[in-house]
Amino acid sequence: MTLSSKTQFALTLPVIDFSVPNLKPKTPEWDSVKSQVRKALEEYGCFEALFDGVSVELRKALFKASEEVFDLPLETKLNSKSEKLINHGYELQNPELPLYEGIGFNGVEDPESVDDLTRKLWPHGNVTFSNTVQSFAKKLIELSMKVRTVIMESFGLEKYVEEHLDSAFNHFHLFKYKGLSDNTEEKLGLDAHIDRQFINILCQNDVVDGVEIKTKDGEEWFKAKPSQDSSFLVIAGASLHILLNGEVFPPLHRVVISGKKDRYSAGLFLRPKEGVVINAPEEIVDDEHPRLYKPFDLEAFLKLSSTNTKRINLSNLKTFCAL
Numbered sequence: 256m257t258l259s260s261k262t263q264f265a266l267t268l269p270v271i272d273f274s275v276p277n278l279k280p281k282t283p284e285w286d287s288v289k290s291q292v293r294k295a296l297e298e299y300g301c302f303e304a305l306f307d308g309v310s311v312e313l314r315k316a317l318f319k320a321s322e323e324v325f326d327l328p329l330e331t332k333l334n335s336k337s338e339k340l341i342n343h344g345y346e347l348q349n350p351e352l353p354l355y356e357g358i359g360f361n362g363v364e365d366p367e368s369v370d371d372l373t374r375k376l377w378p379h380g381n382v383t384f385s386n387t388v389q390s391f392a393k394k395l396i397e398l399s400m401k402v403r404t405v406i407m408e409s410f411g412l413e414k415y416v417e418e419h420l421d422s423a424f425n426h427f428h429l430f431k432y433k434g435l436s437d438n439t440e441e442k443l444g445l446d447a448h449i450d451r452q453f454i455n456i457l458c459q460n461d462v463v464d465g466v467e468i469k470t471k472d473g474e475e476w477f478k479a480k481p482s483q484d485s486s487f488l489v490i491a492g493a494s495l496h497i498l499l500n501g502e503v504f505p506p507l508h509r510v511v512i513s514g515k516k517d518r519y520s521a522g523l524f525l526r527p528k529e530g531v532v533i534n535a536p537e538e539i540v541d542d543e544h545p546r547l548y549k550p551f552d553l554e555a556f557l558k559l560s561s562t563n564t565k566r567i568n569l570s571n572l573k574t575f576c577a578l
């Protein structure tokens with residue numbers, strides 16, 4: 256598939272520093288991060304997070320592990336696909352876009368689950384792979400808890416922090432987008448979509464970038480290239496948009512592949528646990544901000560929309576759960 260609309264220059268997204276020493280509630284640093292996060296999510300629905308919890312070595316090790324796993328024979332990779340769990344194991348997500356493949360780890364905080372999946376890929380085990388995935392994901396989970404706490408507090412929802420943290424499960428995903436045969440070409444690696452989760456935290460290997468986003472009112476695509484190799488892109492999804500009564504904008508984004516180098520990316524996806532029904536708390540609903548959505552059950556929504564598609568957008572979401 257070739258591109259239908261042209262990409263503009265890079266957009267400078269807000270850069271928010273989560274590496275500040277002693278970043279804890281009730282400190283001036285925390286309050287400053289809180290207001291930056293709220294503004295960024297209202298305006299762009301995404302931001303760049305600086306986070307020193309993941310060392311350069313760990314990031315390198317992760318992308319090396321990623322190359323290793325995607326280099327396995329297709330048959331071996333397909334063996335790791337779970338019959339029972341959605342998105343767990345290997346997936347060629349979109350057969351009509353063969354540029355893109357992925358491996359998902361549901362409940363990545365559970366060492367046994369990662370070890371089990373690793374054994375399906377390497378029957379004799381691969382301790383380095385399993386440990387690297389676990390260490391990297393553990394750090395992203397740490398960042399995600401901070402980010403989610405800040406988000407809830409920034410909307411005055413301190414008393415819901417725990418409930419919110421408990422309402423999502425950790426899904427970690429590795430992606431590979433195949434480089435192109437011609438250096439001058441550009442192709443769509445992943446179609447335009449908004450994320451379905453609460454938030455997602457992404458990073459890509461340093462040689463190749465590719466995520467593009469649309470701004471709130473814009474018709475143009477902008478490259479969301481991080482300003483530093485060590486940072487992460489945090490994107491708000493549909494579930495957060497509904498929880499916060501539409502105050503947070505879930506941006507449309509896509510992945511564009513250019514050049515010959517393969518693109519590897521990794522992300523932590525905070526998806527509502529099965530059975531969780533999302534409803535904006537009373538505290539953020541008033542005459543000026545009337546309730547926009549009915550209680551939202553992501554699983555029920557996905558069952559109604561076509562299966563295995565990433566292409567959800569704000570208008571099909573609104574049709575499903577508008578009041």
Ligand SMILES: O=C(O)CCC(=O)C(=O)O
Pocket residue numbers: 430445450457458459466508510520521565
């Ligand atoms: O590959 C990436 O960096 C982005 C993937 C993405 O947007 C998604 O899986 O929802």
Ligand SMILES: [Fe+2]
Pocket residue numbers: 448449450508
């Ligand atoms: Fe996405």
